[in-house]
Amino acid sequence: MEGVQSVFGEYEMAYFGLSKEQMVTYLIIGCAPTILVGTCLGMLSDLIGRKKVCLMFCVLHFSAAVCKMFFSHPSISLASVCLSLASSIFLFGFETWMVVEHDKLGHRLDSLNEMFWLMTFLESASLIGSQVLANWLVSSNDVHKNMVSPSTATAILALLCIIFIAREWRESPPVTFKEYRMSLKTHIFSDKRILLLGWAQSCVQFAVAAFWILWAPTIVADGREVHLGMIYPCLLGARMLGSAIFPWFINGPLPLRTEDCLVYAFTIAGIVLSIVAYDYQEIGILVGLFCLFHACIGLVLPSLARLRTLYVPNELRGGMISLSLAPSNAAILLCFIQRGYNGSIENSTIIAFAAIAMFSAAGCMHLLKQSGKHSPHQNFHKQ
Template identity: 25%
Template sequence: MGYYESSFYGLLALCTCLLVSQPTRRGQLKKQTDDSYKPATRDDRHPEGYWYKVYALVMGADWLQGPYLYSLYRDEHGLSERLVSTLFATGFLSGAISAYFVGALADKQGRKAVCMTFCLLYAMSCVFTVVPVVPLLFLGRILGGISTSILFSVFDSWMVTNFRKNKLVEHGCDLSRTYATTSIVNSLTAIVSGVTSEWLVNVTGTKKAPFLLSAALLWCALQLIWAHWVENYGEKASTSEGASKKPSNLWATLKRPSILALGFASTMFEGSMYLFVFFWTPTMKSVQKSAGELPYGFIFASFMASSMAAALIFNIAMQRRPVKYSRLLIGILLTANFCFVKLAGPKTEDATFWLFCLFEACVGIYWPCTGYLKGRLVEDDVRAKVYSILRIPLNIFVVSFLFLAGDSKQFAKVFGACSMFLTASFGAVWAASMKESMP
């Protein structure tokens, strides 16, 4: 067994131990002393069960495409490097342009309806991606960009509003634990999807197979959303409740120091994360000591296992709230900054691998931490719109860096720039936490 295989299985064993120690909804209900709380029984259905099922399906559809999108364009479709880069940039630009309209549409017409639309649009994107006709490939990237905006804004908006509207805290649920569990589901889905996509390509002999399976998963998700989710709104709901509740002002929300700092930190961290996705492979190749091909499947799986382990630790630690979430975010940004500073300089193969694993651990804690912060700081009636707008600078950031980097050999410069931006984002969050009370 090789070094990377052993590392993966070690991380998987750690995840298994942490999974056994996880706090549960039943355990939370047992702690309640109020007689109004009904003890959970074995037959009780988890009130967020369909959220986790749908999230696993849509993220599985997304993860299935990742390993083979570039290879499908270059190897099977025979596209030039320049055209492939243009296609990737088109997806990010589409996400940036559509972000505001996606959020506004979801808040007014309903988040459930827009999530169902996501399933259709992303399935169409998968179908167009496997057709080797350039105009259709561009249409696929445009639909993919719009779908990504929905996936990372409207789904969260529906979940948080549903949590509050149905008072799930009274059923033993906790928003922080929900986000942590969602991150765990995402990591598990990524590992399974990576193995499944590789198996599909080997069995079918074509890199189109994972995209077709993605479309099938999205159809299953659409059926679950349609049958089991309850619609919720933003502005439409607040205006229909009468004059007792004044609708939130979008721009007043966006100008708050806490939201500005959180948006800036999200742009810098998530932008660095996307750049990591583009550059980790050439970085590992540049420090490779042994001859032959690196086991990229096990390396990627190790990254996902690191992210999952961190999310599991977060779920256990934050039950007692030992630190504010804003302070935890500062710690995440500082640790990520340390990773990129080291990656930008001289490094060994082993050090590079574990620095990447450490950064992925930061990712595993980042998602539930920022999800909880946004859930507490943003009002329900403009939630989807705010979440979508916060993704606009992220898409612009990634496209700009990909353009300036030129090629994959400039990873050291890119990592160095990421470290500087993460330092700036740490300062912004720190200043906002001093000026305005943050959870």
Template identity: 25%
Template sequence: MMVIVYGCFFACGLACIVLQIIAQRTRTDPSIGNNPQFLKFQRSYFAVYLLAMFADWLQGPYLYKLYSYYNFEEDQIAILYVFGFASTVIIGMWAPLAADQFGRKKLCLSFTVLYSLSCFLKLSRSYGILIIGRIIGGVATSVLFSAFEAWYVHEHIETFDFPKEWISVTFSKASTWNGFLAVTAGLVTNIFAEWFDLGPVAPYMLAVPFLIFAGILVSTHWSENYSGSKVKFKRACVDGWKGILSKEIIFMVGVIEALFESVIYIVIFLWTPVLQPLRPSLGIVFSSFMVCILSGQAVYQILSSRRFDTSNLLISACGIALASNVFLVLSTNPVNRKDLNCETSYVAFLLFEFAVGIYFPAMGNLRSKIIPEQHRWSITNWFRVPINLIACVVLMLLHEDEFRHGNRMIFVICTGLLMLAVLCGVRFKKLAEKDESVQEERTLMTSEHIHNIF
């Protein structure tokens, strides 16, 4: 298994490098956003954001292993994951408003404190304290994925008055660097946890200095900013709900997102116990997953630059993920644990992560085109509710007797969810084509009307 893990890591890494080089050539004019003042501002943001993200990635590979090391059963570990997911979605709906009203810099500082605290709480073997740590970690994660981006956008537009088009340049660079940091984090955790034999708690202690350093940079180099207008939480939620129900195409985006991303959350929990029988290097496995995601992103970039339809790419991502889960159903047959085909499971997970790499940029592109900007925050938050709800319900099934002696039935459920995602993707494509034809018809009618006037 170790030979396969390391072999797949190097093979996937080489393929990723080639794909990234090809994708780099397809990107927009590199001269865009080359203003020296902009680059300086960009670096000040990256210095903090990438430190925070690296600290977050360090906590990915060994979470399940840590709880298992403390002698908790699989169903008990599932509950810990559920608390983390639930706190993320509950606080995630409130975090952007809190950042706007109380100050984005303050919230970014609170992230470094809360996430450091959640790391320290993982030193405890108490189940109750570990639950508290998961809740605090979920709150911190919500802040990480809302306050930092909000701070940057405000400074970019309001303080420095840079062109709005340059925002995507920064986020594109951040996404690329974030991917490489994720790969690096897996390697680093593997070195400290396994090669240095410091145990599965070592990555969490390693994350704390990065969080502290990020907090120092925020407090010394970032200025405070607030929202110019006060948004009422209840009104925003109501408007978002109305926006979802106003158009079937928006509703369908939410359904696909809920189905696909809930499976991502389930896989995040399951990959460690599925591969654990052969004792792989979890950090290397994690890095392999991140390399596959980067490869998927590069493939999306290459194909979209050649004008491949984004809807087709989204359906393809769902189809590839579906195929990987079918393989996982076959490779996790619990009849005879000794005959579990972990090698097949590992390759299936790699395939799934490749699909994830295609899915996120495709979904992000479609969301930006279809969801009205004024309601994007509230609609996106509504989408996250079923994602976490489905993941929590499926993980809670581990308490049921028929699920306790193997994860095959969980993957059967994931397969069903992804089949629905593919069908919804086909329906979405038809709706998108219909919308485009309506838009073209309206444009043609407007042109004819102008032509008649003149």
């Protein structure tokens, strides 16, 4: 659902006659609620249950798909808000639910590590499949009719997911708000290591969002003609490769502390974005750099999930992730406003900020490693 809804992006809006200013307006309308509402959704999932929030994810996608079928200006605004909130849930909801179910079934921690890289790997594979499906749905001659087809497919998928989730799983009773507030204060806001981990997560989210917004304009700069649809699966394939490398560094022939692995990955990603920001490159070199960046992200995502497993209790995991996304969402909104309306910053400046975010995340991982030497983490999960 995430992939089908996001394949066409700007092209879909342009096809239905929206100007650049209107596109920016709708992006800002969609991004703004994620700062407050999106930040609270993770805590809401911890309080009312992960299953209910994952159902909310499906309902939001269904609502967005229905709005796109009636492509009018009010419905575009509503669809943009629904998709932004659904994307916020996607970043924490299913991971948190999977970890809780994993512990409930009594599986060991090493099998959970396998699940993290498989989730990243399969997510990238499903996004490639979504591109294939969306292109197939609009491949006939009646383009106006078939531009609605991806939304129809998304609505059907959302309904199937709602039925499947509602019928197949049950949850234990949620905690009370008072208990949750005390746990949040004790384990999250009073623990320097979790704050470092949260800032690193926020930096990753900002850098990835900035990349997906600017990668196409960067490649087609100076009027270069490129088949972006051929490059998109290459980027996701690189992320799949990066996630597949994760077991080699954790349990394989190249054992490293997770923090060390992340320091190297963040540093390489920061260098790549710095080169893109400050030096003109040919298309081949740009694509290679973009693939290297995504390979690093593919390694980073399961590594951060593993650290969350070591440091964050299950009952606070969703809240911790969503709180860490608030700074990145605010930064993305600010970039939209400054670039889209005021034109006061260039694309290269935003990419440079993303590079700084990567270096900042590397520094957080170094500090996390140093703090771990003096105060070993408390593992909240089965060994």
